[in-house]
Amino acid sequence: MIGIGFGPSNLALAIAVEEHNAQVAPSAALRVTFLERQERFGWHRGMLLDGATMQMSYLKDLVTLRNQASDFSFVSYLHGQDRLVDFINHKTMFPLRHEFHDYLEWAAGRLDHLVEYGSEVVDLRPVTLGGEIAFIDVVSRRGGGPERTEVRRARNVVIAAGLEPRTPDGIGLTERVWHNHDLLDRVGAMPSTPRGRFLVVGAGQSAAEVTEYLHSNFPRAEVHTVFARYGFSPADDSSFANQIFDPTAVDDFFHAPDKVRAMLLDYHRGTNCSVV
Known part of the structure; x- marks a missing residue:
């Protein structure tokens, strides 16, 4: 099996494979490689805003709903960081996004042997036997050069490539037009000219977080939000x-x-x- 991308989804799959292989004979073990375009693990780094929390319970981590005894759980991470008691005393089900990212990095670091970072998948080629697809050749490229492509053959391919930033029609990303995905990097590299006005397009969770961040970090600036509704809509987080x-x-x-x-x-x- 080959996994394309190594974000939370394929990271959870890698844990499941690792735990499966630990319980079976070597002849029954799954052979798996994950190919990740980034040079190291990272999950929405540009939106790791101070104080931003997860919108889901920590029990919906990489593994708990599948294997409650796993040592890849968020609770095991807290124990390993000597933070379990502090987290319990904090009396919350929703950890800070910074802390949950650290948990994901902690888990990914234990699975480095399954991942090739800096590998971009550029093509999938079906291999037929008897008129049916039997395998898939996965073509990847390292270092950006076409001469450094590599082909791996797999029975199964799991695509978890993540989201791609989108902008309104006719709007391109520039030095002054960003996607929130890159917020922290872009703010850090902003020109030193006066920062008197910001415009945030959108009304979702990320737009609200960006708006609050700009208000807090640039208190003298005007911060405008533009969206099609009459106002922000609260999330329906009821158990139903x-x-x-x-x-x-x-x-x-x-x-x-x-x-x-x-x-x-x-x-x-x-x-x-x-x-x-």
Whole structure:
């Protein structure tokens, strides 16, 4: 198996593979490699804002819902950092995003032997036997040069390449037009000219966090938000609506007809990142 990308999704898969292989005979072990375009592990580094918290319980970590005895859990991470008692005393289900990123890095560091960083997948080529696809050749490139491509053959490929930044039609990213994905890096590299006004486009969770960050760090500047609604919409984080994220809901959604999928997405839109 080859995994494309090594964010939280494929990181959780890597843990599952590692735990599976530890329990079976070597002949039954899975052979797996993950290819990651970044040079090191990182998850939304540009939005690791001070004070920003996760929107989900720490129990929805990389492993707990699948294996409660795993030593890759967030609780095991806290214990290893000598922070378990402090976290309990903090009386929260929602850790800081900084701390959860540190947890992800901690887990990824234990699986370095399964990952090749700096490897960008550029092509997938089906290999047919008897008229059916039997394997997939995964073509990757290191260092940006076409002469350094490598081909690996796998029975299974898991694509978890993450999100790509989007901008409104006709708007390109420049020195002064950014995507929030790169916020902290861009702010740090801003020209030294007066910073009198910022414009934030969007009304979701990230837009609200960016707006609050700019107000706090540039108190003399005007900060405007522009969006199609009359105001920010609060997230529906009730236990009823959040059942859409339950493990059993995955199968419901996967097997549902397209119309039902669209209906579920519309009904539960207020639970995710488009709201605050």
